[in-house]
Amino acid sequence: MAEPILEVKDLRTYFYTEAGIVKAVNGVNFRLExxxxxxxxxxxxxxxxxxxxxxxxxxxxxxxxxxxxxxxQGQNLLKKSRxxxxxxxxxxxxxxxxxxxxxxxxxxxxxxxxxxxxxxHRKVKRKEGWNVALEMLKKVGIPEAEDRIRRFPxxxxxxxxxxxxxxxxxxxNPKVLIADEPTTALDVTIQAQILDLIRLLQKDFExxxxxxxxxxxxxxxxxxxxxxxxxxxxxxxxxxxxxLEQPKHPYTWGLLSSLPKLNASEKQRLTPIDGMPPDLGxxxxxxxxxxxxxxxxxxxxxxEPAGKWLNPGHFVRCHLYEA
Amino acid sequence: xxxxxxxxxxxxxxxxxxxxxxxxxNLKQYFPVKKGVLQQVVGQVKAVDGxxxxxxxxxxxxLVGESGCGKTTTGRSIxxxxxxxxGEIIYKGQHxxxxxxxxxxxxxxxxxxxxxxxxxxLNPRMLVxxxxxxxxxxxxxxxxxxxxxxxYELLDLVGLNRKHAxxxxxxxxxxxxxxxxxxxxxxxxxxxVICDEPVSxxxxxxxxxxxxxxEDLQNELHLSYIFIAHDLSVVKHISDRVxxxxxxxxxxxxxxxxxYAEPKHPYTQALLSAxxxxxxxxMKKQRILLQGDVPSPINPPAGCHFHTRCRFAQEVCSRxxxxxxxxxxxxxxxxxxxx
Amino acid sequence: xxxxxxFIVLIAFVINFVVPGNPARTIAGPKASPxxxxxxxxxxxxxxxxxxxxxxxxxxxxxxDLGISYRTNETVNSExxxxxxxxxxxxxxxxxxxxxxxxxxxxxxAIKRSKFMDHVILISSLVGTSAPTFWIGYIxxxxxxxxxxxxxxxxxxxxSHVILPALTVSLASAAGYVRVVRTSMLEVLGxxxxxxxxxxxxxxxxxxxxxxxxxxxxxxxxxxxxxxxxLMGGLIVTEGIFxxxxxxxxxxxxxxxQDMPTIMxxxxxxxxAVVIANFVVDIIYALVDPRISY
Numbered sequence: 001m002a003e004p005i006l007e008v009k010d011l012r013t014y015f016y017t018e019a020g021i022v023k024a025v026n027g028v029n030f031r032l033e034x035x036x037x038x039x040x041x042x043x044x045x046x047x048x049x050x051x052x053x054x055x056x057x058x059x060x061x062x063x064x065x066x067x068x069x070x071x072x073q074g075q076n077l078l079k080k081s082r083x084x085x086x087x088x089x090x091x092x093x094x095x096x097x098x099x100x101x102x103x104x105x106x107x108x109x110x111x112x113x114x115x116x117x118x119x120x121h122r123k124v125k126r127k128e129g130w131n132v133a134l135e136m137l138k139k140v141g142i143p144e145a146e147d148r149i150r151r152f153p154x155x156x157x158x159x160x161x162x163x164x165x166x167x168x169x170x171x172x173n174p175k176v177l178i179a180d181e182p183t184t185a186l187d188v189t190i191q192a193q194i195l196d197l198i199r200l201l202q203k204d205f206e207x208x209x210x211x212x213x214x215x216x217x218x219x220x221x222x223x224x225x226x227x228x229x230x231x232x233x234x235x236x237x238x239x240x241x242x243x244l245e246q247p248k249h250p251y252t253w254g255l256l257s258s259l260p261k262l263n264a265s266e267k268q269r270l271t272p273i274d275g276m277p278p279d280l281g282x283x284x285x286x287x288x289x290x291x292x293x294x295x296x297x298x299x300x301x302x303x304e305p306a307g308k309w310l311n312p313g314h315f316v317r318c319h320l321y322e323a
Numbered sequence: 324x325x326x327x328x329x330x331x332x333x334x335x336x337x338x339x340x341x342x343x344x345x346x347x348x349n350l351k352q353y354f355p356v357k358k359g360v361l362q363q364v365v366g367q368v369k370a371v372d373g374x375x376x377x378x379x380x381x382x383x384x385x386l387v388g389e390s391g392c393g394k395t396t397t398g399r400s401i402x403x404x405x406x407x408x409x410g411e412i413i414y415k416g417q418h419x420x421x422x423x424x425x426x427x428x429x430x431x432x433x434x435x436x437x438x439x440x441x442x443x444x445l446n447p448r449m450l451v452x453x454x455x456x457x458x459x460x461x462x463x464x465x466x467x468x469x470x471x472x473x474x475y476e477l478l479d480l481v482g483l484n485r486k487h488a489x490x491x492x493x494x495x496x497x498x499x500x501x502x503x504x505x506x507x508x509x510x511x512x513x514x515x516v517i518c519d520e521p522v523s524x525x526x527x528x529x530x531x532x533x534x535x536x537x538e539d540l541q542n543e544l545h546l547s548y549i550f551i552a553h554d555l556s557v558v559k560h561i562s563d564r565v566x567x568x569x570x571x572x573x574x575x576x577x578x579x580x581x582x583y584a585e586p587k588h589p590y591t592q593a594l595l596s597a598x599x600x601x602x603x604x605x606m607k608k609q610r611i612l613l614q615g616d617v618p619s620p621i622n623p624p625a626g627c628h629f630h631t632r633c634r635f636a637q638e639v640c641s642r643x644x645x646x647x648x649x650x651x652x653x654x655x656x657x658x659x660x661x662x
Numbered sequence: 663x664x665x666x667x668x669f670i671v672l673i674a675f676v677i678n679f680v681v682p683g684n685p686a687r688t689i690a691g692p693k694a695s696p697x698x699x700x701x702x703x704x705x706x707x708x709x710x711x712x713x714x715x716x717x718x719x720x721x722x723x724x725x726x727d728l729g730i731s732y733r734t735n736e737t738v739n740s741e742x743x744x745x746x747x748x749x750x751x752x753x754x755x756x757x758x759x760x761x762x763x764x765x766x767x768x769x770x771x772a773i774k775r776s777k778f779m780d781h782v783i784l785i786s787s788l789v790g791t792s793a794p795t796f797w798i799g800y801i802x803x804x805x806x807x808x809x810x811x812x813x814x815x816x817x818x819x820x821x822s823h824v825i826l827p828a829l830t831v832s833l834a835s836a837a838g839y840v841r842v843v844r845t846s847m848l849e850v851l852g853x854x855x856x857x858x859x860x861x862x863x864x865x866x867x868x869x870x871x872x873x874x875x876x877x878x879x880x881x882x883x884x885x886x887x888x889x890x891x892x893l894m895g896g897l898i899v900t901e902g903i904f905x906x907x908x909x910x911x912x913x914x915x916x917x918x919x920q921d922m923p924t925i926m927x928x929x930x931x932x933x934x935a936v937v938i939a940n941f942v943v944d945i946i947y948a949l950v951d952p953r954i955s956y
Contacts, residue, residue, distance in 0.1 A: 043526035043527065043528060043529075044526055056861055058857065058860055058861065082866075085863075086863045086864070086865055087863065088863065089860070089861060089862065089863035090861060090862035090863030090864075091863055094861065094862075095861045097854055097857065097858060097861075099854060102853060102854040102855065103854040103855055103857075103858045104855055104858065105855040105858070105859065105873050105876075105877070106855070106877065106951075106952070106953060107876050107877050107950070107951060107952060108872075108873070108876070113858075116862065116864065116868075116872075117862040117863070117864075120862070120863060120864060121863065143615075152952040152953070154952070154953045157616040159616055160616070165858070168858070168862065187389035187390055187553065187617075188389065188553070188555070188594060188597040188598055189389060189593060189594060189597045189612075189613045190389075190616070191597065191599070192596075192597035192599075192610060192612055192613075193612060193613070195599065196610075196612060214526065214527065215599065216601035217598065217599030217600050217601045218599050219601070220599060220600065220601050220602060220603055221599045240603055241603045244601050244602060244603055245602075245603065254528060255527060255528065256601065257531075258527045258528045258530065258531035259527060259531075259556065259601060260531075260534070260556040260557050260559065260560030260561075261556065261560075262555065262556045262559060262583065262595075262598060262600055263583075263600070267560070269535065269538070270531040270534055270535055270560070271531070272528055272529070272530075272531030272532040272534075272535060273528035273531075274532075276496050276498065276499075276529070277526075
């Protein structure tokens with residue numbers, strides 16, 4: 001196995017609210033190699049976005065990373081000072097957020113928003129920063145980039161703004177790119193454009209990508225490996241084909257059978273997952289998915305499954321497979 | 324320029340003119356664009372620009388399109404939540420567009436709407452009991468103990484229980500709130516329910532629960548749905564027929580399976596090919612990438628609205644508005660080139 | 663805008679009229695004979711019906727003539743010309759202090775949200791807004807001017823003279839600035855684009871000054887615009903306390919003498935100043951926020 005660019009070990013991020021401790025991320029492990037793309041799939045409250053923000057070092061009180069290691073090329077980010085993290089953020093690890101309508105500063109020109117990151121990390125003059133910004137805008141496929149660079153975000157459509165976000169993220173050639181639901185707020189035809197762009201840039205920049213999404217279709221489009229999360233924990237991890245075609249975890253089964261199929265010729269009734277996701281401030285004993293699981297055994301409600309590698313590339317956290 | 328579009332896509336079982344529940348003809352909804360100190364009207368947003376379709380009893384008509392295509396506005400115009408600019412809305416033979424608010428009242432009971440956002444469409448200061456019983460009382464559908472009985476019946480129908488009646492909306496999850504919204508809509512025993520993006524704010528596992536609920540209720544109560552959504556797989560799943568909208572106009576209407584198997588309009592083709600599907604092996608469809616963004620509905624392109632982004636566009640497309648024509652088996656498309 | 667001003671003139675005129683007392687008697691003095699009073703009434707049209715007087719006044723006003731002071735016999739125009747710049751001088755000093763005190767304190771409170779210093783600032787600002795201006799004025803006068811003899815206790819002059827009266831008005835209105843800046847900063851600090859800025863690796867100070875503060879300036883401008891009227895009131899009271907020869911003092915004296923043309927002049931100038939300032943606020947909006955265009 002190649003040396004990973006990013007490795008996360010037993011990450012736990014809790015929120016200390018008045019109602020109690022919310023265990024948003026509760027023991028996440030994964031590794032990411034150069035140029036690789038990892039999809040993180042889960043529903044709201046599964047901890048996928050909090051995992052990303054923890055890696056970025058952007059968890060704010062009352063949230064706190066309580067344990068674990070985040071190793072960027074072997075260096076633990078959780079041990080870094082604020083100053084050291086500022087040098088890494090935007091430079092080695094960059095992030096794209098969900099809503100392009102609100103993620104850009106409305107009172108700053110688009111060019112400035114890209115250039116400032118370049119000026120900061122590459123220690124160049126402002127003019128040079130703007131040159132890089134122009135080059136980036138062209139790379140992400142913005143027409144009339146010379147004109148657009150001087151515009152404000154509100155003068156652009158959602159798809160264009162998300163391209164600008166991508167330009168910002170890739171402007172310093174990061175080693176890791178985290179995209180948090182980058183196409184969820186966009187229409188399908190625009191989503192297709194953006195996913196195409198992300199795929200193209202992945203090849204171009206050889207950036208390792210973490211794609212956070214609730215949409216298994218998006219994962220199939222751009223990811224090599226998939227981690228399925230539930231209640232703050234990874235429940236299944238494998239390559240994308242295995243997860244979509246031979247999943248082992250009952251939650252993954254449930255997710256897939258909940259989706260209406262576009263290519264089904266006959267109308268089939270959907271099979272939803274019963275019940276609701278658990279309250280992260282008050283997790284059930286045993287497996288967090290047990291209350292909704294149609295395959296649960298007595299042990300599931302008593303003891304948390306430790307998780308098992310079925311083969312070197314396929315991890316499942318479920319009592320069905322524990323010896 | 325008046326375009327008359329005759330919708331004949333209802334298939335063989337349902338003959339033309341027979342037993343139509345809702346007949347919408349050339350519906351237009353324009354909103355003035357005002358500017359300056361004196362608020363002069365400088366243009367019109369043509370949100371809905373000549374839309375015609377029919378809904379038959381017990382069927383689900385899907386209305387699909389990207390943001391700004393006018394699907395939501397169409398739903399609201401039909402209920403006269405906004406006063407339509409022109410066109411006819413014929414419900415069970417009655418012309419709704421001519422009715423005063425008072426005259427609309429009996430129809431308001433028969434036509435209900437379920438909104439996208441279960442978080443903001445329920446009054447946070449009302450108990451679930453009051454939310455559901457209010458329409459029953461307004462329309463005098465039950466008295467005294469009968470109201471209680473009806474509320475509990477409805478809660479049971481949508482998969483909630485009696486205990487939930489004495490709680491406030493914020494105590495519920497998104498999926499449960501949508502169930503409350505459904506119960507409220509069904510309280511007045513409607514015949515037509517307009518579902519405006521009812522599942523798009525929900526997680527997939529919960530989304531499937533609500534879709535199944537809507538399907539069960541339709542079978543049980545013989546409801547008709549207009550199902551408005553941007554998610555094509557969901558629309559395909561739930562609808563008998565689907566109408567695709569682009570910039571205020573319907574560009575294609577067909578029986579759901581036919582539309583997905585053989586889309587005729589270049590926009591529908593691109594839209595379908597853009598959907599990322601959760602499958603890796605097997606047949607990978609050819610993706611048609613559309614260039615650029617949807618043009619502004621304030622000054623939509625002349626002729627066919629789609630010609631600016633269409634890969635087959637010809638000279639005629641920028642000149643003439645294509646009529647929605649029948650291509651056989653009730654499959655309609657508004658394209659000069661479609662055969 | 664013109665309609666607003668017309669109504670201000672009308673209302674001020676009517677109020678002057680319903681106040682008891684005969685201006686002619688005031689002008690002539692307590693011992694004047696009825697003939698003298700009659701002559702004065704004749705001279706100033708005081709014996710004509712109200713609407714005639716108003717018409718007369720309004721026509722002159724349109725010619726830019728505010729009339730002649732009953733008290734000094736000087737034209738109101740020339741009196742305002744000397745007094746108004748002095749009020750402006752004080753007014754701008756107050757504004758400068760408001761920004762100087764209000765903005766950094768507001769930002770600081772937002773960063774230290776819910777911490778000890780945040781509470782201290784909020785409580786002090788509450789005291790600042792609630793305390794009457796004259797009270798603050800006299801306290802400052804007594805401690806800084808009289809007990810410590812650090813600054814002159816009154817009169818018109820350079821920076822040393824302006825500090826105390828400006829501070830008096832500012833302590834009350836800067837408190838409002840603090841709260842507006844704090845609230846809007848907290849809102850902006852929670853937005854997605856501030857998170858984007860942080861994700862770029864920008865330092866905390868760049869994020870706050872370049873990204874967050876710029877957007878939170880907009881509510882501050884709105885507040886400053888709305889606060890202008892109150893500011894004007896504060897100025898009038900304070901000028902009285904510190905013997906600042908601006909339009910405030912002019913108004914106080916004029917009211918004592920029922921010097922109607924002067925009162926009207928002051929009211930009008932103050933109103934015009936507020937209206938113009940609000941107009942300037944609108945223009946500043948468009949400059950600060952690229953989303954607004956006129």
